[in-house]
Amino acid sequence: MTTPPNTPVPDPVVANPTYLADIRTYFRPEDVAHMAAKGIDLGTYDAVKRNALTIFAHTAPPNADMPPDAAGKWSANRSQTFKNWIVNGFPLGTSTPVTTPGGAAPARLRKNVITLTDAEFALLTTAFNGVMARSTTAPDGYFTLAGQHGLPKAWCLHHEPRFNPWHRVYLREFEDALRSVPGCQDVTLPYWDISTPLPDRLQHPPFDRYVLPADPGAMATPPVPDTFPYTTQRYSVADITANLERFGVLADIATSMTQSLWGASDINGYQKFSIQSHDSGHGSVGPTMGVQELSAFDPVFWFYHCNIDRLWLSWQTRNQATTLAGFRTTLAGGDVSWLTDPDLNPLPPFTATADQTIDTDIGYDQLDLPTHAETVMENLSGSIDAARTFSFRSADPVSVRVKGIDRLNIPGSFIISLLADGEPVAERFFFQPNNPRQCATCVKHGTVNIDFRLTREEVLDRALTVRIDVPGHSEEIGTAFPLAQAGNPTVNARLLVGEA
Structure with missing residues (x-):
């Protein structure tokens, strides 16, 4: 039998295969x-x-x-x-992104808060009111659940590989609490897509603020003073939108979504830019969201973090990493112990472990997937094996890294600014406790880097300086924090390189 012309050859030979694509x-x-x-x-x-x-x-x-x-x-x-x-020398390459979701229907479907029907939103309101009405000692009450992230328990994991897995489990626990309110057993936690303004629905009770009914600082070990009485606070909608632009949140999200590798939280890949955008988003929303000890008490926290989980699932889907086996293929050159070592993969205080969060039965009504015209993924870095064929592309950004910031000396969340000729050309917000030396995760990751991706026109032939500001500093001494007390960080500027 003769094969018809132009019939594709099954499993064709690829002359220049890469690991990620083939x-x-x-x-x-x-x-x-x-x-x-x-x-x-x-x-x-x-x-x-x-x-x-x-x-x-x-x-x-x-x-x-x-x-x-x-x-x-x-x-x-x-x-x-x-x-x-x-x-060809084992080229790593880049992912061929998935442009349409697949797989089985999720057990729980989370929706954009602005698309909820009036009946769905009314049920969500009932669920929030029910959880908020529970006693301060109820394990499924709002005060207790919010207190797991900051005061008084401070279990949350930031700036390390388990960041996304921990928050994925945390959201589910909160969602389970909402579903335990009578009549709300089918409620799912909606998300706020921060590429759109803060929805009006989140600006009215019970979503606009939370008045702490007890002192979480007094319950902490050691006690933290001056945390009560307290009512959560937010910036105006216009200021939130302006802050998201100021801190490059949407730009970092866009960069994260094009990464072929999971990477490391302080070095490269999806994780680096996802966490960096997370931190700056916290600082953009308001004084409460910018303080790690109190951020989860603001009801907007849950909708904000639900969107971060949606973005992570979007990245997983793009990279064929929605199963543990598929996810592991994105860990080239990275640490896998946080997925495999029983001493390193727990997500306290939850029973789930990091590896169990990769394949999730929770879905979203819309994932951030590329169109067929936007299918370019990247794996750019500041260095590459000399055995590889590499290239510098004129369209690629300049990477400016403020390296070696000793966060442990900085009292609370801070803003790092890159100034050109004295004017900010890029700023990022770093999210951390007011006393990072009392945070075990902070101490373990005490030295951090902030990455800016800029066009060459933004930095060439201009006098560049770096500034650190701590919003919580007293008015008497100002917000500026001495670089000498922040470990004398250095600035590394470089062109990014990728495989040709």
Whole structure:
């Protein structure tokens, strides 16, 4: 039988394959599990690269002994593509983004708060009122739940790999509390898409403010003074919108969504820019949201963080990382112990562990996925292996990193500004407790970096300086914080490089 012309060849040979676009798809979950039992990891770039010759030998037809089942055997074309990847120097590449969601229908569907029907919003209001009416000692009461994030418990994990997983579990616990209010068993927590103004629905009771019924500082260990009485506060809608622009929140979100790698919270990848946008978003919304100890008491916190979880799920979907196996393929060069080590993957005070949060049964009515015309992903960094073929592209931004900030000496959340000829050209808000030395996570990650991505025109031929301001400083001494007391941070400016 003659093959019709222009018929696609199944499993075609790829002349210049990369790990993220091609090779990682060759290993099925059952293959990864089968070989993991034998001490060989097929689930990460570094391990596949390290074992590439052995993998090739065992999978090459016609005498392949792996995978053991006939259905999983590699074709000659696939084997040739894998060989090409080895010969070309194991290029990492970039993801081919998914543009449409797939998979089973979620068990819970969260919606944009502005799209809720009047009946749905009324039920949400009932649920919030019910949770807020519970006693300060009720484990499913608003005061207790908000107190897990800041005062008095301060369980939350920031600026480290478990940040997104911890908050994903936290949102579910709060949502479960809402659903425990009689008649509200089907309520789901909506999100506020911060690319749009703060909705009017969140500017009226019970969503506009919260009056603390007890002193969370007195319940903390050690006690924290001056936290009671307290009513949450927010900026005006116009000021929130202006602050989001000032602190580059939407720009950092956009950068995070184009990352091929999960990365590290203080170095690169999705995690870096996701957390950076999270911090600046907190500082944009209001005085309460900008204080780690009190932010979760502001009802807007839940809608804000629900959107952050939606963005993370959007990134997972784009990168084929909605399963643990798929997610691990985005950890090239990164730490995997927070997913695998029983001493490092807990999410206290919850029973769930970080690895259990990757594959979630919660969905959103709309994910932030690229259109077919916006499918370019990136994996840009300040350095690359000399064995790789690399390029500098004129359209790529200049990376300016304020490096080595000793956050432990800074009393509370702070603003880092990059000034050109004395005027701010970029600013970011860093979210932390008022006394970071009493925060175990802060101490573990005591030195931090802030990244700015700028056009060359914004920085060339201009006098650049750096400034740190602490909004909580007293009026007598001003908000400026001496750089010498912040560890004398340095400035690294560089062109970003990627594989050609």
